[in-house]
Amino acid sequence: MFYDKRLGKGPIPASPEKYINERQVDGLSILKKFGWKLICIRRATEGTGTTLMKNRQDQAVGVLGEDGILRISPDIQIRKSSKR
Numbered sequence: 001m002f003y004d005k006r007l008g009k010g011p012i013p014a015s016p017e018k019y020i021n022e023r024q025v026d027g028l029s030i031l032k033k034f035g036w037k038l039i040c041i042r043r044a045t046e047g048t049g050t051t052l053m054k055n056r057q058d059q060a061v062g063v064l065g066e067d068g069i070l071r072i073s074p075d076i077q078i079r080k081s082s083k084r
Contacts, residue, residue: 011040019049020064027068028053036062036070039078052076 017025019041028038028051035056042050051064062072 009043012038013041013043016041016051019043020051021066023068024051024064024066027064027070031064031070052078054078 013019016028016038020028031053036053037056038051039054039061040052042052044050052061053064053070054061060072061074061076061078062070063076064070
């Protein structure tokens, strides 16, 4: 069993642009055109969070860096959503 730190908040905030910088917003809009979708913004208690994206075709997962560049990482663990 894990402790959910989001406290009832979903994996994607209603206004993601409040949690990411301008370069990430630009990168996000470009990547969406190439089949990438935002799957989660891990909101840190202090500082910046981590923006995770997934490719619809090959299911690759990557981190959208502060510089707006996507870094694909096969080691990222995404937990399955649990519907209660």
